[in-house]
Amino acid sequence: MIEVHNIHKAFNGNPVLKGVNCIFETGKCNLVLGGSGTGKSVLLQCIVGLMKPDIGSITFDGTMFTNNKVDIRQEIRRQIGMLFQGGALFDSMTVAENTEFPLKMLTPNMSREERRDRVEFCLKRVGLENAGNKMPSEISGGMKKRVGIARAIAPNCTYLFCDEPNSGLDPATSIKIDELIYEITHEYGITTVVITHDMNSVVEIGDHIIFLHKGQKLWDGNKDEILYAQVPELKEFIFSSSLVRAAKRVEDEGGSLDQIRNEPAREV
Numbered sequence: 001m002i003e004v005h006n007i008h009k010a011f012n013g014n015p016v017l018k019g020v021n022c023i024f025e026t027g028k029c030n031l032v033l034g035g036s037g038t039g040k041s042v043l044l045q046c047i048v049g050l051m052k053p054d055i056g057s058i059t060f061d062g063t064m065f066t067n068n069k070v071d072i073r074q075e076i077r078r079q080i081g082m083l084f085q086g087g088a089l090f091d092s093m094t095v096a097e098n099t100e101f102p103l104k105m106l107t108p109n110m111s112r113e114e115r116r117d118r119v120e121f122c123l124k125r126v127g128l129e130n131a132g133n134k135m136p137s138e139i140s141g142g143m144k145k146r147v148g149i150a151r152a153i154a155p156n157c158t159y160l161f162c163d164e165p166n167s168g169l170d171p172a173t174s175i176k177i178d179e180l181i182y183e184i185t186h187e188y189g190i191t192t193v194v195i196t197h198d199m200n201s202v203v204e205i206g207d208h209i210i211f212l213h214k215g216q217k218l219w220d221g222n223k224d225e226i227l228y229a230q231v232p233e234l235k236e237f238i239f240s241s242s243l244v245r246a247a248k249r250v251e252d253e254g255g256s257l258d259q260i261r262n263e264p265a266r267e268v
């Protein structure tokens, strides 16, 4: 479990995070939901140690991360896998070499053969068993995300952070990437944190969701509770899509959601 306690962060006097408290549960897909510019990425960077919060603390399974000794912080960092927004693959390395990279960095005692087996296992797990020799320029956006996931889980991470894993993907590919993150999280008991503004991800994989608005957590709950949340800012966020509004209207009128497939969305 990751515990985030009273995190504040400002840039040049402008507060971005204003006392965020939240918990990310073990073995679950924890979503950080919120509009653009609300501080989601800043929060993530504070949690993984890429940015130092002005005030507040973070613990990983009971071990203090913030301001702790360098070796303790490094040990926690070693257990963190990151899926970056743009994939952040090394262009000059093959898919297999990209996946192997953190193993070389983090597990120096692993033999070449063990590394090769682990890379093979991880690429297979994300459905890319035949793509190891390809260069990043030769594969699609969805495949790049898969490589990013393989690379993140290669060193057996305990914590997995994904910043907007669906950005730039079509809806069907987005769902497949969400499903992969969800499956891997539950299969290996990883504490996963996914940053998103995608409501599809919420209803697909939101085991535990926190809603961030203007640097504050306004709500938390799960995917079954979120549609009934009574926080005005969250309601506005959820129902900003005309499709979701149409779905809600149909349901409120006692109809079936299947109906909306046969009629165009209209303003309500």
Ligand SMILES: Nc1ncnc2c1ncn2[C@@H]1O[C@H](COP(=O)(O)OP(=O)(O)OP(=O)(O)O)[C@@H](O)[C@H]1O
Residues within 6 Å of the ligand: 011, 016, 034, 035, 036, 037, 038, 039, 040, 041, 042, 043, 197
């Ligand atoms: N290094 C930085 N220096 C100054 N301001 C920053 C820095 N990083 C983020 N900000 C500011 O903090 C605010 C929150 O940014 P953040 O990237 O966390 O938003 P976000 O919720 O991730 O948005 P998006 O959904 O668009 O990715 C923005 O106003 C941004 O300009």
Ligand SMILES: [Mg+2]
Residues within 6 Å of the ligand: 040, 041, 042
């Ligand atoms: Mg962001």
